[in-house]
Amino acid sequence: MSYDLTLDDVAFLRSRYGAKALETASELELTPSSLLGDLGVLRTRYPEYAAALAETVRARRRAAGRLRHADDLLADETAVQQATAAPVAALRAADIVGRHPGAVVHDVTCSIGGELLALAAEPGVSGVLGSDVDPVRLAMARHNLEIGVGGRRPPLLLRADALTPTSTADVIIADPGRRSGGRRVFGIDRLDPPLLELLAVYAGRAMVVKCAPGIDYRNLRTRFGFEGQVQIVSLDGGVREACLWTECQGTPENRASVLRTMPDGRTRLYEVTSDDPDELDDPGVGEWIVDPDGAVVRAGLVRQYAHRHGLRQLDPQIAYLTGDAVPAGERGFRVIERLPVHEKTLRGALAARGCGSLEILVRGVEVEPDRLRKRLKLKGDTPYALIVTRIGRSGVAFLCEPGVRA
Structure with a gap:
């Protein structure tokens, strides 16, 4: 429904x-x-x-644990699905203050007000405006802001098309719609409003544009001349967005921001950038295999992450890393055995160890994990993990202990 x-x-x-x-x-x-x-x-x-x-x-149930004041929100499921998770919005608000202290910020696609709540809670922001072309979303945002800011004055709201500048705010935020007819769209020309039009309308102004994490930002640079920073953000292991920052002279081209919710409810952040060193030892296989966070991979910063933690690559073209220890807070797989990607061999090795459940991770080869798992005919009681990848041109499988978080 x-x-x-x-x-x-x-x-x-x-x-x-x-x-x-x-x-x-x-x-x-x-x-x-x-x-x-x-x-x-x-x-x-x-x-x-x-x-x-x-x-x-x-x-509201969908928003629980993801958005502020979820129990009191006015929203529909589509709006909640598109809204920025609270920790991600808070990170962006803090970033804006770090780059533009005391800024007035205008969210030109404010929808139900999620970004506005984060901005209003950031003491370094001196003013917040929100606008949207949809009057129903604005009405919901008005309610959400009134309950979210407590006794403080809520941000100013107005109805306006994002492609029509309506303020002289220091920083513009935009989140183009990524759905059409109920289906997700991917081309930058199919966003609503179109990404290139947004960038053109606000050319010369500080702007932050939230995009789908799978956006081809390399093409955006080489074909359309985007010169700002691309930030890939993940939360609790899921890549949430690619954020385009204009007016970013002197900052790294690419940045991966990894957010993790801690047991006490606080959020831990680490970041990797394209300015970090990336010298690594020669590829090889160590005691552990580490699968870097998706934000690090999509931002093209695997080597920088590996250098920071003393890891190396299994293969220069593959994002799996290896070493003698797992970075704190990250998930690693202790290698038991190296095997060829041959079903009969894999089936025999798993049967000999009494494997009953198997997590399969795949990168760099055409293997469908669910189909492979069924064909391996597991019958035991012991859990294992199988990492299927390639080194050079050859497929290889690593039988591992179940993944553990350091």
Whole structure:
């Protein structure tokens, strides 16, 4: 189910009666299997707003642990899916202050207000504005900001097209839409608004543009002349975005920012940049294999990361690293045996060790992990990991102990 809220829906949900209705809806399962029945229950009491109530509660559940004040948000599931996770937004706000102390910041695609909340909470930002072309998203943002900033004055909101400059703010933030007709789009010309138009409209101004992590930023540099910094950000092992920073003279071309949520709820950050040293020992195989965070890989900074931690590559063209220890906080696999990528050989080696469950990691070769796992016919009780890759032109498999985090 996907339901687009209306201005009337938002007005109802913001009312005292709507708040009570949301409490009632939150007691329902609202899962795919129960949704039709739950909507029937809601229609008996709130016939005009049943879909809006269900959509809002489902969006809040999706936002839990990801966005600020998730229990009180007004949002639809699409908006939550597109919104920046709170730790990532907080990192960006801090970065903006580090580059532009005391800046006034304008989010020209503010949607439901996630970035605005992070900016409003950053003491080094002197002013915050938000705009969006969608009046419903603006209405939701207004509510979310009012509950999110407490007794402070919420950021100013206005309705405007992102391609029409409406402020003289020091820094512009934009997050072009990456979905069309409910499906994800990838080409920079298919973003909404198109990326190149955004960059052209705000040329000469400090700008931060959030893009999909898979964007071909190399093509953006070589073909379209982008000269700013590309920052790849991950959170808890998942690559979240590629962030394009203009007006970044004197900063590294590429930056990987790796965020990890600690057991106490705080967020730990480490970064690797293209200015870091990248000299490595010759490739080889050590006691451990380390799979660098996806942000490091996508930013093309594997060698810099390896140099920092005294690791080396299995192969110069492959992102797997190896060494005698695993970097603190990272996941590593202790090598037990090196094997050829031959199903009969692999099956025999796994059977001899009583392998019952197998994590398969693949890089540099055409192997589909789920299909390979089925063909290996595991029958034992012991868990293992299998890293399938190539060294030179030859495929190779490393049977490892289950991955552990140092």
